[in-house]
Amino acid sequence: MPLLSFLAPVDTCKDRIAAALDTLRPTSSWERGAASGQEADTVLLGGRGFGTAMSSLIDYLSSEYGSTFALARVFAFLSGAPDYGDGQLDTRRYGEQYASKGEDADLALLPEQIPFYRDLAAVAVQAGVCVDIFAVTDEYTDLASLKFLSIESGGSLFLYANADDSTLPQDIYRLLSRPYAFGCVLRLRTSPDFEPGHSYGHFFPDPQYENVQHIICCDSFATYAYDFDFTHADGFSRHTEPAVVQIAFQYSVIEPVEVASGNGPQSYPRFCLKRRLRIRTLQYRPANNINEIYDSVDQEAVLHILVHKVFMFSSFNHAHVDIQQLEI
Template sequence: MAVRASLACFPSDPALHAACGMPWGVAITPFSATDERGFPPATGAEGHLLPRCQSCFAYFNLLCPLDRWSWNCAICGAENDLSADAAARYARDGGHDPPEMRSAFVDLLLPGEEGEAAAAAAPTPVYVAAIDLSSSEEFLELVKSALQAALEALLPGSLFGLLTFSSKIGLYDVQGPIPIVKNVFIPPDSDGALQVDLEDIMPLCSFLAPIDSCKDRITEALETIKPMSSWEVAANAHVGQDHVLHHIRGFGVALDVLINYLSSEYGNAFELARIFAFLSGPPNYGAGQLDINEDQNSGKARGADHILLQDQTSFYRNLATSAVQAGVCVDLFAITNEYTDLTSLKVLSVESGGSLFLYSSTDESTLPQDIYKMLSRPYAFGCVMRLRTSSQFKIADSVNTLRDM
């Protein structure tokens, strides 16, 4: 872990901090290979032996004053007794000091399952692509290229699902001899609930396919995906002229039911699922639709330099909360040059621990490279991060993508 302060010196008191007018904080990088000085951590396999403060439960570290049979907490100042074993462990003898006595940056392991038992208990990574069919051929070709790159970056043993959305939701089963898609229509006045559950349309075990044995059929399924045809748009003319002129995009309902679909196996089949949501324009159908009329767009454009845009709806913020509870993070890829109201949509990705990418055109998009690099980077889940400060400081706010998962 690396901890970098925004200023070279800490303010000595709150009054000085307020008077200087400078933002003060720290940037924390969990799982960093080196600390802020570039030094690697001192390592060990005896994390269970590390003493903890009886008052604030902070861990013993190099900054704690140490006596023969006691130590003082560097956070709260409380005095704590040392057991005979701990006193012997911390008897200073030069080069044989334990890791926590050699460095303030330590990486200690807790005893646990090893070997084949640990491998068997490891959670299976789950990835689902949600593709907007209310789009162009160029958009879909770009998304297909990006998903081919993603399949190359995914770890062996991963599970992959494929979903499409427009005025209907399509689920793909790629585990048979040929890919099969099953569709369910989204009611125009939908409140987020379909007439039938996705589990009844296709069991989750059929939807999530192992990439080791099904990569070729996933590729075949991608090649069958086509944009929403003109006759489908005409068939939905009853929902209003605006939806005939604009492609029908039931994004909110699709993500809502997909998250609920995955939540049934959270903690059993997987510990974290990632949804890659590909969007070619603003959601304009069913629950979560956004107001994109020209008057509002021009008004926002005129005041863009002076007005901080607010969420149009709390739908996506509530959906992000549901995603976190279901162990799902959403990466949103918007490839569009029209007003899409990312102010309302971004909370779904940011607050679920995902990322937001915006591309103004398909011609200049680096989507395949970006998704490959994103999946090639190390990331962690199912973790607990605790931040403790001395009594002179308190955590006022945080800006991050870490959530209680």
């Protein structure tokens, strides 16, 4: 079924669309939670069936993947936490109940509430669908659960307190105007003295091969980071060659192709899909002392990785980490 079959034309359905919108009363998630215990006939609220809608859309796009399109990019907009249908999130868990139990509310809310959106991201990856989420709300929205749908599919997650003072239009324009690659495969290889450890970024590991990451969609501003571990206790040998890192990046791009028409010099744009491979090999001389390490450090990159480590440790162990205790 073509995608247009799912859309209602405004010119012929304007009155029915307006009538449907009039039945929805804008409310906050807190009001929905308070009304959940009342009779269904006495409450008319507009729920956010985000999980059900996204699941249906991704299922539809997966049936067309490879035949109709090479990449699908979805912009999803939320005004609060999903509270209806599949993937609904309980916003009432955010409150003073943790204080009464002697628990830290912020720490308790750091892990995801349900695995629905992580599982949905895996389906989106298989379908070649990249999801960007724009949340415009000042309520508790449980981004800890929602984030996996965007970051694991190669998209981005944006949060705005309100629509009036936000940079939402500029962010959308920037995402649409940037050239991007899709269907990417990133492989990292090293010399024998060390090997990749943890990796950070909007990608997912290959289920079969080590140190191979798949990226649904990325642009020139996408950033990926790796930890490295020594393969033995001696570290770098003083008599070995310089440390070597090789990065192989395979990706697809869509490029315009000018096709001349038969009526003259006029031409009309067409596009073709191209697959490319980039390989870069870098050599680094091991530092001889702490001063050489300090001189070669990129402060922003190190701070970026440390922040990721803090959040990863906090998520997995449910404990606070004092950054001052981290030693480089």
